[in-house]
Amino acid sequence: MIRPGNQAPTQRQLRVNEEIRHALAWVLERGQFRDPVLASTPITVTEVRCSPDLRNATVFFTPLGGQGNAEAVREALTRAQSYLRHELSRTVEMRYLPRLSFQVDTSFDEYARIDSLLHRPDVIRDTASVDEDDAEGQDEDAEEGDRHDA
Numbered sequence: 001m002i003r004p005g006n007q008a009p010t011q012r013q014l015r016v017n018e019e020i021r022h023a024l025a026w027v028l029e030r031g032q033f034r035d036p037v038l039a040s041t042p043i044t045v046t047e048v049r050c051s052p053d054l055r056n057a058t059v060f061f062t063p064l065g066g067q068g069n070a071e072a073v074r075e076a077l078t079r080a081q082s083y084l085r086h087e088l089s090r091t092v093e094m095r096y097l098p099r100l101s102f103q104v105d106t107s108f109d110e111y112a113r114i115d116s117l118l119h120r121p122d123v124i125r126d127t128a129s130v131d132e133d134d135a136e137g138q139d140e141d142a143e144e145g146d147r148h149d150a
Contacts, residue, residue: 057098
């Protein structure tokens with residue numbers, strides 16, 4: 001049976017995703033790497049997404065200290081994939097460990113961009129006037145409700 005690609009992950013997938021994320025974070029925290037890029041860059045694993053058959057996993061990460069060296073870190077993680085899988089096998093009990101692929105998590109940059117847009121003076125002015133109109137509308141609705149109750 002083939003599941004559609006846009007269906008939500010199952011409980012098992014979610015549980016495996018978190019288990020792998022925690023185990024990878026622990027391995028990266030120890031920092032026992034020969035690669036100088038991985039040894040010198042703190043990395044945060046933000047999310048892991050496994051395929052429905054749990055054979056492939058995409059690891060989303062962000063290097064601390066900016067996205068400037070993110071591509072170099074991604075390449076270093078890809079080179080260290082076999083070592084990471086070996087370390088995962090020590091802590092995660094699965095019949096088959098998924099093949100890891102790595103992607104830079106840009107969601108924090110997107111959040112920062114949206115936050116800066118929301119704090120622009122023209123947007124604050126427009127949202128403040130909308131909020132005042134909503135408050136006045138709610139006051140009028142409350143008064144009408146009081147009249148109907150009487």
